[in-house]
Amino acid sequence: MRRLKTGLLGLLGGVWIGGAAQAATLPGLTLVDLQGQPVSEAVLVLEGAETTAPEGEPGEAIVDQVDLEFVPRVAVVRAGTRVRFPNSDDTRHHVYSFSPAKTFELQLYQGNEAPPVEFDQSGLVVLGCNIHDSMRGYIYVVDSQIYGVSDAQGRITLPAYSEGSADRVTLWHPDMKQSMSLSLSDLRQAGGETLEIQLPFTLPETEPEPEGSGLRNRLQRYKNNGD
Template sequence: MKNTLRELRVRMAHAGFALTFCLSPVGAHAGEIHALVRDKTGKGVVDAVVVALPANRSAGNAGGASATIIVDQVNKEFIPYVLPVQVGTAVNFPNKDNIRHHVYSFSPAKNFELPLYMGTPASPVLFDKPGAVVLGCNIHDWMIAYVYVSDSPYFAKTGADGKANLTELPPGDYTLRAWHPRLAGKEEATERKVAVSRTGAVEATWDIGLTPEFRIRRAPIPGQRGY
């Protein structure tokens, strides 16, 4: 009887150890990249997208994104101004204004048009090619936004301080890139190679040139509703 109880305790202990091992967080074996994007004066750049491309592309294959994301239209503006997504992401374009909008893009990565509508279009737009997609509205010329479509699942957008953190990266070699709507030069010119380990974080800083901002001036007519 004593032997039977001892064997039972040993089996339970082994089972408990195996359960603890299986429930260990994946993040404990993943790396991080702490990115900082600044302009030539040293000021942090908001709305820059930092992407980490795995040297072993199969390591970064997450099968695309299935969740539907939103680019809203509020007070005759797109929100957010920059939206980074992974290839395979569907984006909805709801219109919360009490007027109609006509969303379109002529960008090579995604050419589409959502004719005049209020509310939410029947179908979201699938972004199935990598690249930067410029959004516009045929009715309100000042409305502009960007969808950055990444072929890697590892990306992040900078905040007002120019900082962005990429987390849950499998250890390995990566090529980093930084992109911004006003980036002076090509995105490929920002490339750098880094090695991500299981512990600690890689620090990466860019000092990028920005082109002058050009947006058609918003000129609403006071007291007039509609377009």
């Protein structure tokens, strides 16, 4: 696996692997922090890229609310996507955003009462709850057809895209002060089928949550045991 480091100026290298005629792919990517720890919930967008298969109109996405958290915490959607915000908690939530890309408010509600919200402008939308200040979520709205979010192991695999349709790569994570961008013309042949990219920050240390300490687990124990 080849490792690439990033700094304030952005990505220092990359891989371009040509596929069949009229198509190109990037290798499997793994994103890590400065300590080599895998970075989940990182967004990678191949700006301007078009899929090699016909692409339909933007559909619907779901950002749920479970145990006083947005699930997923980080979502990526195409511009024009309608997002539903079901409330799976036993308490009401009041979802809002003041972000320039989308300002909206869903006043106190439970279950599936809230109407979907259309995200029609690209950019980062930060979500909050007017009742629970600790709740934070992020919707990254893109114009590109090729994008992904890293999993728990920091991995992202992107589908093939039309060769020549993309012009740059954008990387973003909630712990980054700003997104990073580089031109695809700056990418150099690094070899191999996978690529490890080191992002310019260190993940905060977290202590594992004791088993059964989540709000939903506590409620379930109360219902089962009456205590």
